[in-house]
Amino acid sequence: MACLPVFISLLFLISSCKGDDQLTQANRLISPGDVLISKGRVFALGFFSPTASNQSFFLGIWYHNISESERTYVWVANRDNPITTPSFATLAISNSSNLVLSDSGNHTLWTTNVTATGGDGAYAALLDSGNLVLRLPNGTTIWQSFDHPTDTLLMGMRFLVSYKAQVAMRCIAWKGPDDPSTGDFSISGDPSSNLQIFLWNGTRPYIRFIGFGPSSMWSSVFSFSTSLIYETSVSTDDEFYIIYTTSDGSPYKRLQLDYTGTLKFLAWNDSASSWTVVVQRPSPTIVCDPYASCGPFGYCDATAAIPRCQCLDGFEPDGSNSSSRGCRRKQQLRCRGRDDRFVTMAGMKVPDKFLHVRNRSFDECAAECSRNCSCTAYAYANLTGADQARCLLWSGELADTGRANIGENLYLRLADSTVNKKKSDILKIELPVITSLLILMCICLAWICKSRGIHRSKEIQKKHRLQHLKDSSELENDNLELPFICLEDIVTATNNFSDHNMLGKGGFGKVYKGVLEGGKEVAVKRLSKGSQQGVEEFRNEVVLIAKLQHRNLVRLISYCIHEDEKLLIYEYLPNKSLDTFLFDAKRKSVLDWTTRFMIIKGIARGLLYLHQDSRLTIIHRDLKASNILLDTNMSPKISDFGMARIFEGNKQQENTTRVVGTYGYMSPEYALEGSFSVKSDTYSFGVLLLELVSGLKISSPHLIMDFQNLITFAWSLWKDGNAMDLVDSSIRESCLLHEVLRCIQIALSCVQDDPTARPLMSSIVFMLENETAALPTPKEPAYLTAMVYGTKDTRENKERSVNNVSITALEGR
Structure with missing residues (x-):
């Protein structure tokens, strides 16, 4: 009998698995010391006790390369059914192809509980991603730990929020710092909607995250130290899931819900040998971050210097009870x-x-709320086309509202007197004054008669101003909500349109810097008198930009019509336009690669908003470097919407006999046939992207020998594997090679001859912000040469911006 302990020890030594990455039916994992270690030695699976007493053991996964003092557990199998001493436990693969954790009394503590056929020879493997997978001999995965998270989400893990309108996964915090059992806080989808995710305290909402919409993909990126973190949300008809990924070779990162209910994105700091918090919710700096902290009809303003609760427009603090x-x-x-x-x-x-x-x-969504008296607000997002638009309606109280740097429009129902309260207050003050003036006017009847001509002139001017704008169906259906400014104020602001104040000039007029009363700096666009195309451009810009709000679109402040004068007043951007830097040998050094890449992504986001995310589907039709303005931080803003067109309903394409735009940036189908769509802007974006990478204009024959234009030059270098020769010499040494090469390939995909071969802006944004996204392989693009000829009659139908040269024929080579 004395030999029995030795025999058992030898049996354990033979049958157990120590340091391998796989577990088969021929071996097993035995507590307390056996472990599986992933091939790259990143993660380990084994038994652990979270306390020094070692009275309870758990089967879990942890980072193998992090010291034991900072050991970080990312997954626990038997969190609510611990192994108690002096019992030992065994992890093995059963005859039914299940992972089974059992104690020394052969009681099952945890099992994968899957049903599989052809399971003879099933095995488990611990991957370098931290995923424990159970596979059949043919490699089919029948179970994985990534589908059953505890309190941690790892990079590459797909967190399935909902499946077929039902809550799918749930991430649950530990009960305490040393207690892995199920805690009070959890993360899961909204049971009533696939658009939201909640952080719960028990069954009560604690933090709410609003998603996007049906059949959509959204990707965002943020940086930490030298690495990038990508968040991708995908929503289809059946499921909604989120994936976090990070750039290759970056430090360990994870998303953890701790026992206090704080959701933290953590990154490993090698030099400090500790975890660093990248971002967390609730935020320690935003006291009103938790759910409905500001009460009904209040909102948490996170954009304020000190985040605080505010009342929605038309509301005031409820002082009925202190x-x-x-x-x-x-x-x-x-x-x-x-x-x-x-x-x-x-x-x-x-x-x-x-x-x-x-x-x-959008109009149907607005009408749905307007005709229902109990509807207090609505929101709208056109995410992937009219058939997949998202219309949200609210009745009764509005709770858990906030304002952040990135958000959407909320259309709030108010009593008319509330909307126009300031106007009403002014009327109350001015009514007695008006009455007195009427008495004086009766006394001065003779003077009034002489003034009739002036009044008649003003009435004609008003009708003249409205005549231009009423041609737009947009204004017939919606209030413009844009202030009108008188010509005298603009003349004063621009020093009588002084040449010293002129910022630039284009095909339809000049742009001046102005300073309004109060010191506000503005840019004033003065359309050329008598230009019929200028009238249409003016109408477009007033109607469109007044309705658009995005950080990558220029903001229209006001407008003015006075007889033949037509003026637009924009926010003033001191760095002027992109071309003043990009094509200036002395100034282009300001545009390092980081700045250029930021500009590229900003333009892409602005176009995505125009094409998909705004209440209207808008085609810009004249995207080029001179129409990209730069703010003080060199962030891009798309401008000049005079040639833009609106697509309504399900319309995807339109034709015109009046081709407008700039040669070189126009897509072939538009220049040759007058056919335009969102893919026309995609083509222009591709050209602009090549210009930003190379520092060359689309037509630079003196710089690009033997090539008709920049597109053919870029294609020739790319197909020969010499794409880096395209990169601007001023950034070639400092740029990130993989980012530049991705941009060149994306640009060539955008300038494909076939519009259907060009990616949508949603795909372009995703490819720019996600290094792991697959890129389309472009084919050789066509290129166009301009031939200026024809009679006066043939030149009237095809016009280009900037100058008076007419494009009457374009031929491919």
Whole structure:
């Protein structure tokens, strides 16, 4: 009998698995010392005790290369059923092809509990991603730990929020710092909608994350130290999931929900041998971050210097009880025809408890709320086309609303007197004054008669101003919500349109710097008098830009019409346009690669908003370097919407006999046939992308020998494997090779001759922000040469911007 302990020890030594990355039916893992280690020695699977008492053991996965003092557990199998001493436990693969954890009494503590056929020879493997997989001999994965997270999400793990409108995965925090059992806090999808994710405290919402919409993909990127972190959200008809990835070779990263209910994105710091918090929610600097902290009709303003609760427009703090929180209406809704109006609050985190209405246009969404008196607000996003648009409606109180740097428009229902409260207050003050003036006017009747001509002139001027704008159906259906400024104020602001104040000039007029009363700097665009195309351009810019709000679009402040004068007043951007830097040998050094890549992504996001995310589908039709303005931080803003066109409903393409744009940036189908779509802007973006990488203009024959233009030059270098020769010499030594090469390949994909071969802007944004995204392989693009000829009659139908040269024929080579 004395030999028995020795025999058992030898048996354990033979049958156990020490340091391998696989577990088969022929071996097993035995507590407390056996481990599986992934091939790259990144993760380990084994038994651990979170406390020094060693009274309870768990089967889990941890980082193998991190010291034991900082050991970090990322997954626990038997979190609610620990192994208690003095028992030992065994992990093995059963005859039914399941992983089974059992104690010395052969009691099952945990099992994968899957049903599989052809399971003879099944094995388990621990991957370098931290995923424990159970596979059949043919390599089919029948179970994986990534589908059953505990409190941690690892890079590359697909967190399935919902599947077929049902909550799928749930990430649950530990109960305490040394207790892996199920805690109070968890993360999962919203049971009533696939658009939201909640961090729960028990069954109560603690933090709410709003998603996007049906059949959509959204990718965002943020940097930490020398690496990038990508967040990709994908929503289809059946499922909604999120994946986090990071650039190759970067430090360990993970997303953890700790026992206090704090969701942290953590990165390993080798020099400090500790974890660094990249971002966390609730944020320690935003006291109103938790769910509904600001009460009904209040919102958490995270954009303020000190984040705090604010009341929605048209509401005021509820002072009925000193301990209460929230806001109340300044004026109650009447629900009598036109007595109610909607105001726009931009950059908002939309409220909770909405009704999701599918397949509505913006006008249909607005009408759905307008005709229902109980509807207090609505929001709209055209994510992937009109058939997949997202319309959200709210009834009753609005809760858990916020404002952040990135948000969407919330259209809020208010009583008309609330919307126009300032106007009403002014009228109350001015009414007695007006009455007195009327008395004086009666006394001065003779003077009034002489002034009739002036009044008649003003009335004609007003009708003249409205005549230009009423041609737009947009203005017939919606209020412009843009202030009008008088010509005298503009003349004063620009020093009577002094040449010293002129910022630049284009095909339809000049742009001046102005300083309005109060010191506000603006850019004033003065259209050339008598230009019929200028009238249409003016109408387009007023109608379109007044309705668009995005950080990568220039902001229109006001407008003016006075007889033949037509003026647009924009925000002033001191760095002027991109071409003033990019094509200037002395100034281009300011545009290092980091700045250029930021500009590229900003332009892409702006176009994505125009094509897909705004309430309208808008084709710019004149995207080029001179129409990209730069703010003080060199962030790009798309400008000059005079040639833009709106697509309504399900329309995907349109034709015109009046081709407008700039040669070199125009797509072949538009220049030759007058056919344009969102893919026309994609072509222009591809040209602009090549210019940003190379520092060359689209047509640079004196710089590019033997090539007609930049597109053919770039293609020749790329197909021969010499794409780096295209890169601007001023950034060639300092740029990131993989980013530049991806940009060149994306640009060549954008300038394909066939519009259907060009990617959508949503795909381009995803490819730019996600280094792991696959890139399309471009074919040789066509190129166009301009032939200027023809009679006066043939030149009237095809026009180009900047100068008076007419493109009457374009031929491919």
